[in-house]
Amino acid sequence: MKIEIKKLVKDFGSNRVIDGVSLEIQSGELFFLLGPSGCGKTTVLRTLAGFYEPDGGEILFNSKSMLGVPPHKRNTALVFQNYAIWPHMTVFENVAYGLRVRGVSAAEISERVENALERVKMSSFASRKPSSLSGGQQQRVALARAMVVNPHALLFDEPLSNLDARLRLEMRDEIKRLQAETKITSLYVTHDQEEALSLAHRIGVMNKGVLEQVGTPFEIYNKPASAFVASFIGEINLLPASCLLAQQLSCAIGGDDSTVGFRPERVQLGGDGILGRVIFSSYLGSKNEVTLESRDGTRIKAWLQDYVKEGDEVRFHVESEYLLQFQNKRELR
Amino acid sequence: MKKLFLPPLMAFFALFLVYPLVTLLGGAFQAERVVNGQAQSNFGFDYFLLVFQNPFYRECFANSFIIAVVTTLVTIALALPLAMLFLRCEFPAKKALNVLLLAILVLPPFVAAIGLKQFLSRYGSLNLILMHLGILSPQHPVDWLGSGGFAGIIILQVLHLYPIMMLSTQAALANIDPSLRDAARNLGAGGWRTFHTITLPLAMPGIFAGSSIVFVAAFTDLGVPLMFDFQTTVPTQIFNLVTQLDNPVGYALVVLTLVVVSILFVLGKKLGEGDYAMMGRASTQAETQVLGGIKGWLCTAAVAGLIFLSLLPHLGVVIQSFAAKWFMTVLPGEWSPQFYGEIFNLKIATVSVRNSLVYATGSAVLDVFLGMVIAWLLVREKFAGRGLLDVLSMLPLALPGLVLAFAYYVTFSKAPLPEAWSGWLGAATVKAINSTWLEWFDPRRNPTLILVIAYAVHRIPFMVRAGYAGLQQTSVTLEEASANLGAGPLRTMWKVTLPLIAANLIAGTLLTFIFAMLDVSNGMILAQESQFFPMTKAIYYVMARITPTASAIACALGVLAMVVLGAGLLLAAKLLGQKMGRLFRA
Numbered sequence: 001m002k003i004e005i006k007k008l009v010k011d012f013g014s015n016r017v018i019d020g021v022s023l024e025i026q027s028g029e030l031f032f033l034l035g036p037s038g039c040g041k042t043t044v045l046r047t048l049a050g051f052y053e054p055d056g057g058e059i060l061f062n063s064k065s066m067l068g069v070p071p072h073k074r075n076t077a078l079v080f081q082n083y084a085i086w087p088h089m090t091v092f093e094n095v096a097y098g099l100r101v102r103g104v105s106a107a108e109i110s111e112r113v114e115n116a117l118e119r120v121k122m123s124s125f126a127s128r129k130p131s132s133l134s135g136g137q138q139q140r141v142a143l144a145r146a147m148v149v150n151p152h153a154l155l156f157d158e159p160l161s162n163l164d165a166r167l168r169l170e171m172r173d174e175i176k177r178l179q180a181e182t183k184i185t186s187l188y189v190t191h192d193q194e195e196a197l198s199l200a201h202r203i204g205v206m207n208k209g210v211l212e213q214v215g216t217p218f219e220i221y222n223k224p225a226s227a228f229v230a231s232f233i234g235e236i237n238l239l240p241a242s243c244l245l246a247q248q249l250s251c252a253i254g255g256d257d258s259t260v261g262f263r264p265e266r267v268q269l270g271g272d273g274i275l276g277r278v279i280f281s282s283y284l285g286s287k288n289e290v291t292l293e294s295r296d297g298t299r300i301k302a303w304l305q306d307y308v309k310e311g312d313e314v315r316f317h318v319e320s321e322y323l324l325q326f327q328n329k330r331e332l333r
Numbered sequence: 334m335k336k337l338f339l340p341p342l343m344a345f346f347a348l349f350l351v352y353p354l355v356t357l358l359g360g361a362f363q364a365e366r367v368v369n370g371q372a373q374s375n376f377g378f379d380y381f382l383l384v385f386q387n388p389f390y391r392e393c394f395a396n397s398f399i400i401a402v403v404t405t406l407v408t409i410a411l412a413l414p415l416a417m418l419f420l421r422c423e424f425p426a427k428k429a430l431n432v433l434l435l436a437i438l439v440l441p442p443f444v445a446a447i448g449l450k451q452f453l454s455r456y457g458s459l460n461l462i463l464m465h466l467g468i469l470s471p472q473h474p475v476d477w478l479g480s481g482g483f484a485g486i487i488i489l490q491v492l493h494l495y496p497i498m499m500l501s502t503q504a505a506l507a508n509i510d511p512s513l514r515d516a517a518r519n520l521g522a523g524g525w526r527t528f529h530t531i532t533l534p535l536a537m538p539g540i541f542a543g544s545s546i547v548f549v550a551a552f553t554d555l556g557v558p559l560m561f562d563f564q565t566t567v568p569t570q571i572f573n574l575v576t577q578l579d580n581p582v583g584y585a586l587v588v589l590t591l592v593v594v595s596i597l598f599v600l601g602k603k604l605g606e607g608d609y610a611m612m613g614r615a616s617t618q619a620e621t622q623v624l625g626g627i628k629g630w631l632c633t634a635a636v637a638g639l640i641f642l643s644l645l646p647h648l649g650v651v652i653q654s655f656a657a658k659w660f661m662t663v664l665p666g667e668w669s670p671q672f673y674g675e676i677f678n679l680k681i682a683t684v685s686v687r688n689s690l691v692y693a694t695g696s697a698v699l700d701v702f703l704g705m706v707i708a709w710l711l712v713r714e715k716f717a718g719r720g721l722l723d724v725l726s727m728l729p730l731a732l733p734g735l736v737l738a739f740a741y742y743v744t745f746s747k748a749p750l751p752e753a754w755s756g757w758l759g760a761a762t763v764k765a766i767n768s769t770w771l772e773w774f775d776p777r778r779n780p781t782l783i784l785v786i787a788y789a790v791h792r793i794p795f796m797v798r799a800g801y802a803g804l805q806q807t808s809v810t811l812e813e814a815s816a817n818l819g820a821g822p823l824r825t826m827w828k829v830t831l832p833l834i835a836a837n838l839i840a841g842t843l844l845t846f847i848f849a850m851l852d853v854s855n856g857m858i859l860a861q862e863s864q865f866f867p868m869t870k871a872i873y874y875v876m877a878r879i880t881p882t883a884s885a886i887a888c889a890l891g892v893l894a895m896v897v898l899g900a901g902l903l904l905a906a907k908l909l910g911q912k913m914g915r916l917f918r919a
Contacts, residue, residue: 049519071518072527078519084512088534097530098520149520 009056035206077146267302273317353740360584412498443556444891448649482561505539545601553733556853654888685871693849696788704796734854799841803834
């Protein structure tokens with residue numbers, strides 16, 4: 001199912017949480033909304049699920065407007081951040097709930113629930129109460145519960161943020177596999193850039209209620225549309241275009257109104273580059289994280305393959321194709 | 334600290350909690366048998382059999398059960414929608430209405446019975462209004478109070494107790510992670526289905542907890558049936574039997590009441606806890622829906638209507654207290670403030686006001702001390718018997734006023750040491766101990782001390798909780814800093830700890846004071862001479878006089894009690910602010 005969001009606006013009191021977000025999620029796509037907490041990404045998701053009515057704009061499921069359609073008539077399935085597994089029901093009953101609501105026959109229910117539990121490797125837990133399950137197991141049940149109803153859309157609300165690092169990696173692969181198998185249109189909301197980069201077909205980066213950029217993980221990382229996107233995803237050196245170092249690096253490009261940026265791994269040593277001094281160095285084996293200070297006192301981060309020590313004088317440069325330029329926003333000036 | 338306070342504390346509990354209960358149980362489980370021509374008393378269930386074989390007592394039990402069950406069910410029906418409304422919606426005047434609901438909880442239903450009678454009796458205001466409207470024929474008035482006031486008792490219990498059920502339900506509902514409901518809605522469940530498959534099962538523990546409180550309160554309440562002069566309930570029979578010290582049926586009735594209460598208490602605790610400890614943190618705040626316009630005002634009107642209904646009996650009391658003539662009219666025919674003047678001319682009234690103030694002040698002072706010390710020991714000290722102290726200080730929660738008052742009466746009006754002990758203690762010693770005991774404690778001589786202790790013991794759990802909460806919020810390092818600078822433990826407590834938890838303590842004290850002013854069971858049972866009557870018993874006594882102004886004067890006294898109560902509550906609310914509601918949760 002194709003999801004269209006058109007100029008969505010949502011206010012909480014006098015606070016505008018979503019300010020004109022438009023995007024399309026194609027049928028079968030795994031789309032990510034990525035942004036810092038409070039950027040409005042969860043609000044977009046909950047509006048899709050029908051828990052909030054928009055204050056402006058429109059939401060279309062397969063070109064059909066969802067305005068005024070209550071949550072239980074939308075056939076979306078949400079995977080909650082805190083799992084929201086009902087503690088008074090067994091695992092089986094939790095997964096069966098959506099099917100019972102839909103009036104599915106008892107025989108079909110037990111078959112589909114068993115299948116769904118099989119898929120998330122939880123078959124042996126069917127008769128257990130949720131209180132005896134670990135966080136990861138609860139999240140698997142939540143996944144099964146969401147997918148068993150064959151929803152038009154799967155909505156993930158930071159589903160992995162309550163899990164420890166190892167489980168998170170495991171569940172990440174699980175979600176990717178399940179989505180690829182079922183091909184259910186999915187919206188996944190997270191603040192974890194690694195999760196987004198590794199799973200997404202496309203990513204939308206949100207900031208302060210505005211969608212800053214939509215693109216593939218490669219585009220988002222390598223061609224960030226704004227200084228915010230560039231700094232939120234991965235590490236970046238940002239310099240005002242007017243400063244000496246920026247002008248030395250970029251030669252021709254510039255203008256007072258812009259910012260020049262480059263990723264630390266794009267800094268290279270040698271040649272007739274710019275003169276700088278290593279003031280901090282942290283050797284990690286696969287790379288050497290250093291802080292360089294140029295003659296004018298500007299400091300930048302660089303991830304080098306070369307071995308340098310603190311105090312060393314080096315020459316460095318950045319290939320022009322890796323130099324990024326961002327127009328400063330007016331309100332930020 | 335613990336060496337100083339623990340022994341007297343334990344002695345206090347032994348003397349005023351354990352010993353009376355043992356005496357009570359001992360009296361109930363006795364069996365008199367003639368062995369070899371001599372009367373002997375052994376352990377047995379004879380008196381319980383006596384109670385069960387007597388159709389009159391069976392009827393009493395049946396009535397009390399019906400009162401309690403119906404009250405519980407109706408309060409649930411009222412409290413559940415009310416709790417959901419208050420939790421999930423915003424509507425005009427919500428805060429004010431919430432405060433009024435709490436006020437209902439503390440207004441004495443006992444006095445309100447007079448007001449309710451005035452409105453609902455055969456020729457009471459309601460029927461008269463209906464007659465004026467031509468709906469009801471004057472020849473066949475409806476008896477709203479039911480046979481002998483039975484329905485009236487239930488109405489009053491419901492109107493008094495639904496706020497406590499609401500508090501309990503509301504707490505349970507507030508604990509439910511909103512995403513659990515969202516998940517059900519998201520999977521296609523409509524509002525009603527979400528309610529009965531998710532919300533209700535998850536709120537059940539709170540409803541059970543509330544139910545056990547309401548059931549016990551309705552089952553053991555003495556004041557309301559007494560005011561309706563409804564004799565066939567367990568509490569009224571216990572009251573009638575109390576003066577017959579040697580009649581073991583009273584013991585058996587009290588112990589049976591205690592059994593019923595204990596079963597419910599345990600049941601409420603067990604079902605009330607549930608295994609639904611919420612997992613994970615709520616990802617979303619529970620949203621309150623703002624009900625604007627007509628819808629909001631309709632809610633306000635409905636809640637206000639219910640509150641008005643609950644306050645109506647109390648309003649009746651106020652009206653009655655000014656009614657020079659109120660007979661066969663909707664409202665009094667003549668108004669007059671004279672009855673307030675008459676209070677001061679009536680010896681029993683003035684004496685009772687003074688008595689109540691003495692009892693209430695005494696028990697409040699005693700409770701501050703007990704509550705503070707017990708809470709301090711429980712929070713800050715580790716010692717053998719800590720668990721025991723905890724249990725003892727919470728035990729009064731499970732003992733209705735009726736039970737403890739009866740136990741006190743039978744325990745302290747008898748000499749503690751039997752004649753047989755003279756052999757090894759010496760006749761003189763036994764006699765001295767016994768006469769001192771009776772001189773101090775015997776409620777038939779002077780119930781002051783025993784009443785003060787009774788009120789204090791009843792409120793100990795609440796005081797300990799108040800102190801406990803205060804101490805837990807106060808870092809122990811503040812006390813350590815004081816000790817580190819050279820202050821001894823007592824000085825530290827007085828200079829540092831007490832001021833820090835003063836607000837909690839004062840609020841708890843005020844509530845003890847209010848409880849003592851309005852309590853019915855203890856005063857009724859323990860104060861037998863009119864010179865020692867507290868206000869509640871004086872109201873009952875004045876009501877029972879066959880003079881035309883009896884009920885008006887009783888009501889004036891009742892209003893006076895409510896004024897004292899109102900002042901106390903306002904003060905407590907000022908001190909506690911938002912935390913007020915917590916104090917009423919048992």
